[in-house]
Amino acid sequence: MQKKLTINDIARMAQVSKATVSRVLNRHSSVDPVLRERVMDIVQQYNFVPNTIATELANGRTHLIGVLAPPLNWPAIPEILHGVSEHIEHTRYEIVLYSMNLERNHSDVLDRILAMRMVSGLLAILPGELADHLDTFFQQGLPLVMIDDQKEPTHIPWVGIDNFASAYEATSYLLQLGHRRIAHIMGPQHYYCVVQRLEGYRQALTDAGLQADPELLFQGEFEPASGRRCAETIFAQDQSAWPDAIFVGNDQMAYGVLEVAEAQKIQVPEAVSIIGFDDNLLSAHMRPPLTTIHQPFTEMGYQATQLLLSMIDPNYQPDNEQPTRIQLPTHLVTRVSSASTHPFSLKT
Amino acid sequence: MQKKLTINDIARMAQVSKATVSRVLNRHSSVDPVLRERVMDIVQQYNFVPNTIATELANGRTHLIGVLAPPLNWPAIPEILHGVSEHIEHTRYEIVLYSMNLERNHSDVLDRILAMRMVSGLLAILPGELADHLDTFFQQGLPLVMIDDQKEPTHIPWVGIDNFASAYEATSYLLQLGHRRIAHIMGPQHYYCVVQRLEGYRQALTDAGLQADPELLFQGEFEPASGRRCAETIFAQDQSAWPDAIFVGNDQMAYGVLEVAEAQKIQVPEAVSIIGFDDNLLSAHMRPPLTTIHQPFTEMGYQATQLLLSMIDPNYQPDNEQPTRIQLPTHLVTRVSSASTHPFSLKT
DNA sequence: TTGTAAGCGTTATCAC
């Protein structure tokens, strides 16, 4: 790569000081139009662009934002990232992608990343266990936004959904279809969203005058295998004990349930209705297509980025009274995997 | 964010010069073990990490590699990126993600990116139209690797697959199933891979003693809609004119074909066998599951990164004789959408 | 309005 021009070279050629070149480049008002033009001519002629690293060192701040993400082959992550990049490209910021593939990627890695002071803000996608650790950085003033976290709400700015209301909607929908024995396969209970979804499920049952049957509650791990395991447990029972609908805590586990149903020739939705949560890309293509709660992942990425950049803005005033929590609306997507109990009614 | 310690602070506290601190930090051999320890103690006590920006300015090189990618919601992109990050995390490099969402993102954007000198190398995923422009940067010495490009082979280091051989395999497989009237829906012809796939298709027919029928060649655009369009054209003809198998240029178009077949109640694979190309994530979940050629996208990302970093290595010697072209093996994935013409034979 | 010069936090080249 040929040696690059510096601001000094431009200054020499335009016969001005480098301070003037800098002022021209940074659009400072107080500079003679004549000189300005002389400088700009040279700049354009040589297609000069100042060295970012030097600028950032002088300014003490970069135009990079770090994005801490789970492996990209996880569901929903590409969608979120897509939203992030859609916003970023309208700004002068760039994304530094920290993809945490290994389990060992823990706080020490995070420490180094932030100690290097390369990013001026951090977007943490599904931070999980890291949430507590991130908190200490936030306390120290690091602009930070979490997307769809999995912990108790903190004062860290956050973008996500209303898990309680969404689960309530999912369950109500099943009730409305006429189902009464509604099972729930939940995710790991140390996730806040899991607890919220469970609450929403219970509340919907209560409001319908029913009581949540502990026999119909199953523990999964948010992965297809755990969905399979729960489904096998369920369908191993006498058919009289089967639920007539299952609200599965996420789509991945629902895939496992559908797999078991297909293998055991249990008709979905005729024998049992299934509803998931997330609306991952595959869900519309399942056999049968999965009814689920749609999460606006791309929008989450977009809005989280917007929020983060506003926090980085020099004249940003944090609202210490009320933590910033953006809850995006979800919606129910009805597909084939759920149907009314009434055999003659049309599928809604 | 509290003011950070600098190498000067450490030097003062350890009562040495900052040069010594720098030497300790960079593992220079010539430094008294006693001093080394004194410095390291302070460093650890304060969890000191040198400012990356300053280091990079002094060194004249960064530890960032740029990744130029199409929108993340495109098929295969997340898989490639996942491969990239899997390699990157074992190194001291980080990824700067340039996601080109807008059509307008053209050479000028690229110019700025590279003029800023922030990245020490560039990975271009599906560069498409940008390939020519990238070439000029490569000429100027920018370490550059293209993944799965869509242009004539150049001397730019490249990672991809053998499209000719893969198409040959796909077509041969259909022939082997007993099909004789094999149609091909191809992508835009300005892509090199499209031409290669067409050649492979033709060669396989030729080698089987058949001649490619121009009536059975269709022009698509690599997107589901174009697949639908071609399928509608095909099935609008008298049934006697139908092909008994279709080799579709990529999975996305094959999805469109399957859609039309389902809508028109044309049995796949009984009435017509379908084979795609790519093995995108959805392909295994189509109705019916799509037979296709699997491309090792994650591996492509991994190997491209490895190659790029080796090129960035200071003691890298370019081989001007022979351009670096890594061709990764593909393989045929047989699923339900293809079957033997012989009605009584088992599906292979 | 413009130029001079002092940072920004490192690394690297010198002498010592």
Add this chain to the structure above:
DNA sequence: GTGATAACGCTTACAA
């Protein structure tokens, strides 16, 4: 071996 000191390329008081 170690410590001054000059880069690295830019921004920004402060002077002029």
